Amino acid sequence: xxxxxxxxxxxxxxxxxxxxxxxxxxxxxxxxxxxxxxxxxxxxxxxxxxxxxxxxxxxxxxxxxxxxxxxxxxxxxxxxxxxxxxxxxxxxxxxxxxxxxxxxxxxxxxxxxxxxxxxxxxxxxxxxxxxxxxxxxxxxxxxxxxxxxxxxxxxxxxxxxxxxxxxxxxxxxxxxxxxxxxxxxxxxxxxxxxxxxxxxxxxxxxxxxxxxxxxxxxxxxxxxxxxxxxxxxxxxxxxxxxxxxxxxxxxxxxxxxxxxxxxxxxxxxxxxxxxxxxxxxxxxxxxxxxxxxxxxxxxxxxxxxxxxxxxxxxxxxxxxxxxxxxxxxxxxxxxxxxxxxxxxxxxxxxxxxxxxxxxxxxxxxxxxxxxxxxxxxxxxxxxxxxxxxxxxxxxxxxxxxxxxxxxxxxxxxxxxxx
Amino acid sequence: xxxxxxxxxxxxxxxxxxxxxxxxxxxxxxxxxxxxxxxxxxxxxxxxxxxxxxxxxxxxxxxxxxxxxxxxxxxxxxxxxxxxxxxxxxxxxxx
Ligand SMILES: Cc1cc2nc3c(=O)[nH]c(=O)nc-3n(C[C@H](O)[C@H](O)[C@H](O)COP(=O)(O)OP(=O)(O)OC[C@H]3O[C@@H](n4cnc5c(N)ncnc54)[C@H](O)[C@@H]3O)c2cc1C
Numbered sequence: 001x002x003x004x005x006x007x008x009x010x011x012x013x014x015x016x017x018x019x020x021x022x023x024x025x026x027x028x029x030x031x032x033x034x035x036x037x038x039x040x041x042x043x044x045x046x047x048x049x050x051x052x053x054x055x056x057x058x059x060x061x062x063x064x065x066x067x068x069x070x071x072x073x074x075x076x077x078x079x080x081x082x083x084x085x086x087x088x089x090x091x092x093x094x095x096x097x098x099x100x101x102x103x104x105x106x107x108x109x110x111x112x113x114x115x116x117x118x119x120x121x122x123x124x125x126x127x128x129x130x131x132x133x134x135x136x137x138x139x140x141x142x143x144x145x146x147x148x149x150x151x152x153x154x155x156x157x158x159x160x161x162x163x164x165x166x167x168x169x170x171x172x173x174x175x176x177x178x179x180x181x182x183x184x185x186x187x188x189x190x191x192x193x194x195x196x197x198x199x200x201x202x203x204x205x206x207x208x209x210x211x212x213x214x215x216x217x218x219x220x221x222x223x224x225x226x227x228x229x230x231x232x233x234x235x236x237x238x239x240x241x242x243x244x245x246x247x248x249x250x251x252x253x254x255x256x257x258x259x260x261x262x263x264x265x266x267x268x269x270x271x272x273x274x275x276x277x278x279x280x281x282x283x284x285x286x287x288x289x290x291x292x293x294x295x296x297x298x299x300x301x302x303x304x305x306x307x308x309x310x311x312x313x314x315x316x317x318x319x320x321x322x323x324x325x326x327x328x329x330x331x332x333x334x335x336x337x338x339x340x341x342x343x344x345x346x347x348x349x350x351x352x353x354x355x356x357x358x359x360x361x362x363x364x365x366x367x368x369x370x371x372x373x374x375x376x377x378x379x380x381x382x383x384x385x386x387x388x389x390x391x392x393x394x395x396x397x398x399x400x401x402x403x404x405x406x407x408x409x410x411x412x413x414x415x416x417x418x
Numbered sequence: 419x420x421x422x423x424x425x426x427x428x429x430x431x432x433x434x435x436x437x438x439x440x441x442x443x444x445x446x447x448x449x450x451x452x453x454x455x456x457x458x459x460x461x462x463x464x465x466x467x468x469x470x471x472x473x474x475x476x477x478x479x480x481x482x483x484x485x486x487x488x489x490x491x492x493x494x495x496x497x498x499x500x501x502x503x504x505x506x507x508x509x510x511x512x513x
Contacts, residue, residue: 329448332444332447332448333444336443348439348443348444349441350444351440351441351444352448353448353494367489367490371498386495386497386498387493387497388493390490391489397489401489401490403458403462404462404489404490406458407452407457407463408455410455410457410458410462411452411454411455411462411463412451414454414455415450415451415454416451
């Protein structure tokens with residue numbers, strides 16, 4: 001594939017050839033919503049259908065801020081009216097039960113059947129319930145993961161607030177790769193901010209199967225500054241259990257148990273299990289043994305089916321982290337690729353952007369950025385000169401970044417859904 | 419398409435087969451993920467609407483070469499050549 005070919009392909013005779021094609025987008029999260037909206041901006045007369053079971057979408061971004069009392073579920077909720085009315089996307093409130101790849105048809109839970117010329121999947125994640133024995137889907141209603149925002153998050157907020165004085169919160173962090181690498185540590189920060197005011201002798205213990213984590217130096221510096229991190233009465237402790245991860249839950253005694261039998265008891269347990277691509281993707285045989293969907297990054301076409309594009313958390317775009325910002329960026333490159341394929345053009349070379357902000361306190365924001373392109377082997381690679389984490393310097397910078405974190409959240413939601 | 423453009427395109431295709439030409443449209447789409455918050459004009463990320471290509475280009479070059487203090491943009495601007503920044507700035511100003 002040569003980059004130059006794309007320049008030639010604007011010829012009018014092919015441009016309108018396939019614009020009445022049916023593109024179906026499955027999953028109305030950051031990836032799916034952005035893909036539908038971007039595709040519409042490229043092709044005014046394309047048939048674009050979005051299938052999503054929920055009438056309202058509650059964003060995971062911003063949901064950690066609930067623990068510090070900085071936002072509310074209604075403020076984190078978006079609907080699909082703008083996509084429908086402003087952008088002319090056909091909305092089907094239903095879920096996809098199965099994909100008939102040979103006939104290019106979808107079977108919906110309601111029994112309806114739907115044909116597609118190109119399918120864009122952004123179905124998000126599923127949890128590996130067998131990774132910690134005793135931690136089942138039902139058990140998540142007792143010990144919430146809160147890794148899909150909504151009732152799970154409010155349950156965990158209530159448990160935090162009801163915790164006895166001097167109690168212990170255990171956060172069992174997931175192994176890589178997972179949705180939102182800085183998420184568990186932002187959550188610990190936001191919980192600590194609340195506990196510092198309402199339950200100052202309490203403790204948050206993070207049990208981590210990893211040797212390190214995203215923005216670690218910035219988080220730890222913030223924790224030292226605000227939460228006595230590193231001292232005996234720190235509000236937050238981080239323990240790497242890389243060679244001895246948590247493998248078992250004893251629900252009766254509120255205890256998690258490691259591979260070698262170490263036991264940790266907590267008053268509140270937030271267990272974030274290992275993750276894979278959503279069930280729909282694995283049932284359609286679009287995942288490999290990693291549990292995620294391998295794609296050709298240039299077009300986001302599945303390596304198993306050229307008519308199916310996979311984006312967002314479900315897809316393997318490493319080293320791009322699994323974030324809402326990245327899902328939005330992948331969706332835009334995908335929309336351009338789908339448009340080009342429908343018009344039998346060569347798509348321009350893809351590139352991606354990712355920025356993840358985290359709040360340590362309402363006045364202390366940090367960020368990590370990455371710009372990604374294709375390397376010589378057509379694999380995704382970070383542009384080495386760019387990206388990286390917030391610089392440490394003037395005390396105004398974290399205050400500014402906290403404001404930008406809130407602004408970037410609002411902007412990303414507008415950009416994806418409105 | 420004009421003959422001259424066509425020839426340029428052919429020249430590009432033959433002479434630079436692995437040259438990853440930047441698509442300013444795609445980059446600009448990613449820029450507005452952040453530059454689209456109308457709610458908090460004072461404390462938020464600045465909007466880019468109404469800025470001239472020249473202003474945007476100058477800002478981006480200043481970010482890239484650390485001539486302008488900032489929290490984030492230098493880490494983004496360093497990902498592009500000066501020429502790419504110009505093309506991106508022109509695209510944003512026109513759309
Ligand atoms: C606590 C937390 C904090 C986070 N903070 C940030 C942050 O600050 N910034 C950031 O960039 N990212 C953040 N993230 C990550 C972000 O939430 C995800 O990366 C993002 O939601 C991925 O988008 P997606 O489209 O891939 O999946 P999702 O947003 O999960 O959307 C998938 C959609 O598909 C639908 N679906 C699934 N199966 C089917 C089916 N069979 N049929 C029809 N529809 C289906 C689901 O209902 C869902 O709405 C955070 C995540 C968490 C958990």
